Amino acid sequence: MGRVGRISNTIRAQIGAVLIAQRGHMLGWVPVCLAIGIGCYFSIKVEPKTPHFIYLLLSSAVLLFLARHLTEAISPLPVGVALCMIGFVLAGVRAHTVAEPVLGWRxxxxxxxxxxxxxxxxxxxxxxxxxxxxxxxxxxxxxxxxxxxxxxxxxxxxxxxxxxxxxxxxxxxxxxxxxxxxxxxxxxxxxxxxxxxxxxxxxxxxxxxAPAQDGQAGLLVFRIRMAASAHIQQRLPGDTGGFAAAITTGDRSAMSRDDLDALRASNLAHLLAISGLHMGLLTAVVFGALRLLLAAHPRVALVWPTKGIAAVGALIAASGYLALSGGNVATQRAFIMVAVALAALIIGRRAISIRAVAVAATIVLIWWPEALTGPGFQMSFAATTALVAVFGWLRDLEQDLVPRWAKPVFGVFISSLVAGLATAPIAAAHFNTIAHYGLIANLLSVPLMGVLVIPAAVLALVLAPVGLDWVALWLMGLGLDWILGVAHWIAGIDGARGYVIAPGPWVIPLLTLGFLLLVLWQGRLRWAGVAAILASFVLWQGAERPEVLIADNGTLVGVLTKDGRALSKAKGAGFVARNWLENDGDGTSQERAARHWRAGPIVHLSGKRAVASFAGCREGQIIVASVEVPALSDPVCTVFDPVRLKHTGAVALNQTVEGWVMTTSRDTAGERLWTAWPEPKDLPDQYVRINPTKRP
The missing domain is CATH 2.40.50 (OB fold (Dihydrolipoamide Acetyltransferase, E2P))
Structure with a gap:
């Protein structure tokens, strides 16, 4: 055997040894591989055809077959590739399954x-x-x-x-x-x-x-939800009742805008979403209460499987909570995670483990592949995975880090710190904000949710048939008043909320890879996760924003200046303005940003009168209009009006030495099932010219 062959065998042996070291920990990578395939489906620019999906399914079947005939050291590689292909197909099947007509005109x-x-x-x-x-x-x-x-x-x-x-x-x-x-x-x-x-x-x-119909189960549950919400708000009027209705029935219609802003600024908005925290606290309260009740009878405690019975009761309570809260995707995701943990208790397995989290994530991705791209999925599983990993490492330590009496406080502190650190980058990437005092707010509020608010909600449900639920709701209101008070206090502190620039497309994937390597990988290679995380923050720090942004209907223009983004209008297109400013990492208002607008090479014509009175453009100007601009006899400038923007979507422009470089939403979104771009056609010169001009 030559030198090359010996080196090749050595490399294969080392790879095999590394993979064998992962034995017993591979289940955690199943949802990761599925997520890679799902992410690839959503990132491509052209919708795959049916033969592509068939080819991927056949290829994955061949890889899974080959894996059965390979050595234990190498077989995980084809299995992982097959799971990526299956994830791609799952996302495509889901996208075609939910297809419904989309209105094609105003x-x-x-x-x-x-x-x-x-x-x-x-x-x-x-x-x-x-x-x-x-x-x-x-x-x-x-x-x-x-x-x-x-x-x-x-x-x-x-x-x-x-x-x-x-x-x-x-x-x-x-x-x-x-x-x-x-x-x-x-x-x-x-x-x-x-x-x-x-x-x-x-x-x-x-x-x-037509009157409401009672025959359908879904609508019946909806009516029960709204009736429960109205009853809670009657017992607890004002903002407290709106908060109580939101965390019990999912009805946020009574929450005031001030309270919502305060909860977001203090990083307590997650208390509104009926997700893992609420579902976990509810099942913990029911599970603990049932175990205490069963333990009160000596014969029952000695003969009956009290842990399994309590787990079944908690699962029934979680199912009722799922229905009462409206069963949105976040709540369904939380229910699956809780159900997996309770099922593990019923069969005598460890309820809280990376395996349980992996099983829950796999079920969610199979059922709702599109959830991968949303902040809810990313934040909930990041927090859960980090908590399970950290408390697992602490449990494996032989010595006690803190005295026994301080363990509850230490547990709450570690939980809030770990969950906050795990979710903060994801929240900042999606919402462009950072709650600087969020840890303090959570330490002052989350324990009260567990010891007072959720137990009181369960007690209110038990007492409702005899008309004594007002006692429990009063106790619940005390806890919610405290949480709202903390939210407004934290939000009122100078600098409570910070803003960050939107990250580039590779930041979150690289950050996630580093996090997963740290948590899931066995061996020294896991520390490469630290390098990946640091690299993601370096990329984020170097993110750049477009110099000029044009709304997809021509109603707003934003130009980046030394004082921030200058907007062409102080009112109107508020959703677009808010998103642009937040993505810039700028917390200023639209009205204030509009004060920086100056006439220059970018001209915005808002309305029919402005277009009708437009005298003509100079060479090199860019004209943006909210209504169609008549054809120019001698076009020397570039026009973006609804005729052109219908083909391009929103537009970003950046200045280079050769002139303007244009990026459109059509370029980035591609031709997918959910896009409705008109067929490409030749446009007049006034639409297609992009002339070099001075930086605005």
């Missing part, structure tokens, strides 16, 4: 449908989601399965919305909009998986078209 006219969800919009308006939709002169084959309306009626209130009620109104509808900037949050994709085919608003009152 619509104004009668809208009729059945209320299946109620919440609040960003502007604090009542928002209704309707199914069984009917639109005037729109055939059923082109009618969206669901539409979402914000109610902005300023006249008579009309009927009171209730679950299952069939209503009608006159509304403005439009297709779900694309990203507010190239590479930004893609609401089109989010709406596709939510089966939302149109969004809009109504300025006229609702009218009833």
């Amino acid at each position: 619509y104004y006219g009668p809208v009729e449908g059945r209320i299946i969800a109620m919440d609040r919009s960003q502007s604090d308006a009542l928002r209704l989601t309707l199914d069984q939709v009917r639109l005037d002169r729109v055939p059923p084959a082109r009618t969206p399965a669901r539409v979402r309306l914000s109610m902005h009626s300023k006249g008579p209130a009309g009927i009171t919305p209730e679950p299952g009620l069939r209503v009608m109104t006159t509304a403005h509808l439009s297709p779900p909009s694309g990203p507010v900037e190239p590479g930004g949050f893609d609401f089109q994709r989010h709406a596709w998986f939510a089966r939302l085919g149109a969004v809009g608003y109504a300025r006229v009152p609702l009218m009833g078209a």
Whole structure:
């Protein structure tokens, strides 16, 4: 054997030894491989065809077959590649399964449908989601399965919305909009998986078209939820009642905007989402109460499997909470995690382990592959994985780090610190904010959720049949008043909230890789995770923002200056303005950003009058208009109006020595199931010119 052969054998032996060292810890990598495949599906620019999915399935089957005939050291490699392929196929199948008609034009006219969800919009308006939709002169084959309306009626209130009620109104509808900037949050994709085919608003009152139907289980549960919410708010009026309704039934419609902002600024907004914390606390309270009750009888405690019985009771309680809270994706995800842990207790296994977290993550990714791209999935599993890993390492230490009497306080402190550190980068990447005093707020609030608020909620449910739930709700209100007080106190501190620039596309994947290596890998290679995490922060620090941003309908322009981003309008397009500023890492208001706007090479024409009075452009100017600009006889400038922007989506421009470099949302989003770009066509010169010009 030659030298090359010996080196090759040595490398194979070393790889085999490294992989053998992972034996018994491979289950944690199953959801990771699935997530890689799912991430690849969502990152490509062209929708795969059916033969591509068939090829990947066949290839994965061949790899799994080959893995059975390879040595134990090498077999995990083809299995991992096969799981990546399966994840890709799962995401594609899910995307095709949820396909529903999407409105292809702006619509104004009668809208009729059945209320299946109620919440609040960003502007604090009542928002209704309707199914069984009917639109005037729109055939059923082109009618969206669901539409979402914000109610902005300023006249008579009309009927009171209730679950299952069939209503009608006159509304403005439009297709779900694309990203507010190239590479930004893609609401089109989010709406596709939510089966939302149109969004809009109504300025006229609702009218009833048919009474609510009680025959469907989903609507019956919805009505019970809203009735429970109204009852809680009656017992606990004001902001406290709205908070209580939010954490018990998922109804946030009574939460004031001030309270929501304070909870976000103090990093306590996670208490509103019925997710892992609430589900874990609820099941812990029920499990502990049932074990104490069963232990009170000596014969039962000695003969019956009390732990398993208590786990079954806690699982039943978690199922009821899932239904009562509305069963959104975050709550379903939390239920799966809790169910896996309780199932482990029932069969006598360790409830809290990396294996249990991996099983829960695998189930979620198989059922909802699109959850991978959302902050809820990323933050909840990051926090859970970090907590399990850290407490596992502490448990393996032989010596006690703290005295026995201080262990509860130490546990709360470590839990808040670890969960905060694990989720802070993800929250900052998605929401561009950092709560500087979030650890203090959580240490002062989260323990109270466990010892008072959640037990009181369980007690209220038990006492409700005899009419004594007001006692438990009063106790619950005391805890919630304290939490709201902490939130407003922390939010009022100077510098409580910081803003960070939006990271580049590789920051979160690299950060996640480093985190997973630290937690899952066995051996010295795990410390490469530290290097990956540091590299992700270096990339984040070097992130750059576009010099010019143009909204997808031409209603807003933003130019980066030395004083921050200057916006072309002080009002209007508020959602777009807020996202641009937050992605810049700038917490200023739209009105303040508009004060920096100066006329220059970028001209914004807002409205028909501005376009009609436009005298013409100079060479090198860029004209952005919110309505169509008439064809120029001698185009010497570049025009972005709705005609062009319909083909491109939002636009980002950056200045180079050769002129402007343009990136469009169409470039970054690609041609996917959820995109609705018109067919490419030749546009007049005024649309296609990008001339070198001075930096704005």
